[in-house]
Amino acid sequence: MTKNQNSNLIPSLPDDVAINCLARVPRSHHTTLTLVSKPIHSLLSSSLFFTARSLIPSTQHILYLSLRTRSTSLQFFTLHNNHRLLPLPPLPSPTIGSAYAVIHHKIYLIGGSVNDVPSRHVWILDCRFHRWLPGPSMRVAREFAAAGVIDGKIYVIGGCVPDNFSRSANWSEVFDPVNNRWESVPSPPEIREKWMHASAVVDGKVYAMADRGGVSFDPYNGAWESVGRELDIGWRGRATVVDGILYCYDYLGKIKGFDVKKGLWKELKGLDKSLPRFLCGATMADVGGKLVVVWECQRNLNGKGKEMEIWCAEIDVKKKKKKNKDGELWGEVCWLNNVLSVPKGSSIVHCNSVAL
Structure with missing residues (x-):
């Protein structure tokens, strides 16, 4: 040979x-x-x-999760095929309150505070090789900002006090990976809140929920709007969008879905016998068209254990139509598993999906 x-x-x-x-x-x-x-x-x-x-295509959607522990400020994991979370290399400069965005095989960590000082820095996790790379810095420093990806561009909203010309002019920015730089996005003064507790992209718009109310931005026409009262009242915690429906977990222990076009919240039914009554720290992601929910669970009922568990469930969600009625949202648990044990006092920060 x-x-x-x-x-x-x-x-x-x-x-x-x-x-x-x-x-x-x-x-x-x-x-x-x-x-x-x-x-x-x-x-x-x-x-x-x-x-x-990617050209075939033969990519699969993989769950990535970040959590905060007492011993380390931030840890990252990826979900393996055996339904266990595997650790990734640590972030070179740990932050608090970063915004997250995904473009192709890269996760962008945007801003956040370092030693209680808001940062302009951006870190990029190349999920193909699990390497951290520095990204181009924003025009202004931010923490607890909102972020969303539309047409391959990252839009970041808020997370800074608009108390001077620079922060007012750059209260919202957009990052184009093609030219690798940030540019300001014009915004009206009346919508410039500081903190954003949640964000999502629905129907071609970035939705950012502030301390008081929320706003949506349409990059195609540059229009800003206040969100409706129903969405503002019902959106609690970290949410995700699956098949055009925004899902979040409420304080009553229910997963709900919001139809933006109809302005209605509906309970995701069919899960009563599959999931625990309450999901502490529930965080969600769209993983290949399935709703994946991650939550925290104490290992011992008496609360004296030194460890807690991270649980994960993959849910197939569907909209069932009824005669003369709007369709109901139904979910079926595909699998449910304890995916990681961590020190007690840890908390889930964020989860998202990457196609590899």
């Missing part, structure tokens, strides 16, 4: 054909594939391989 044949990814196949074949293998088998040969091991951690998967 010649040296050229020995170096082929798959014997008797051209490398371009081999890459096309290997790119179709589910991620659950990638660990086994790395043991086949050194060339395949190297391929699976290359940008060429991820590009091939």
Whole structure:
């Protein structure tokens, strides 16, 4: 056998054909594939391989989660195929109150405070290789801002006091990864609140919920609007959007969905016998069209244990139509599992989905 044949990814196949074949293998088998040969091991951690998967397409949606513990300020994890969270490299400069955004295979951590000082800095997690990279800084420092991605651009809203010209002019900014820089987004003075407790993108608009009320921004026409009373009252905690419906967890222990076009909240039914009565610290993400919920659970009923558990459930959500009535929202739990044990006192910060 010649040296050229020995170096082929798959014997008797051209490398371009081999890459096309290997790119179709589910991620659950990638660990086994790395043991086949050194060339395949190297391929699976290359940008060429991820590009091939995206072109087929053969990407899978993976859950990423960040949480805060007493011993470390911020830890990041990814959900493995065995329904367990695996730790990732630490953030080089831990922050509090960062905004999160996802573009393709990258998670952007935007702003936040470092030693109680708001920051302009942006950190990027390249989820292909689990490496942290510094991103271009914003025009102004922010903490607890809102963020949303529309047409491949990140829009960030609030998180700063508009008490001078710079912070007023740049109260909202947009980041375009093509030219790799931030630019200001014009905003009317009357909507410039400081803190944003939640955000989401629904129907082509960025929704940002402030301490008092909330606003939506339409980047296609530059229009700002106050959110309706129903959405303002019902949106509590961290939310996500699945198939155009915004889901959040309320204080009564219910997962609710909001139809922005109809202005109605509806309870997600069918989960009473599947999930615990209350989900402490519930955080949600759209993972490949499924509603994934992550929450905190004390290990011991007497509360004296040193550890707590992080639980996760994947829910298939559907809209059932009824004659002469608006459709009801129904959910079916696909799987539910304890995915991580952490020191007591830890808390979930954020979760999102990345296609790889």
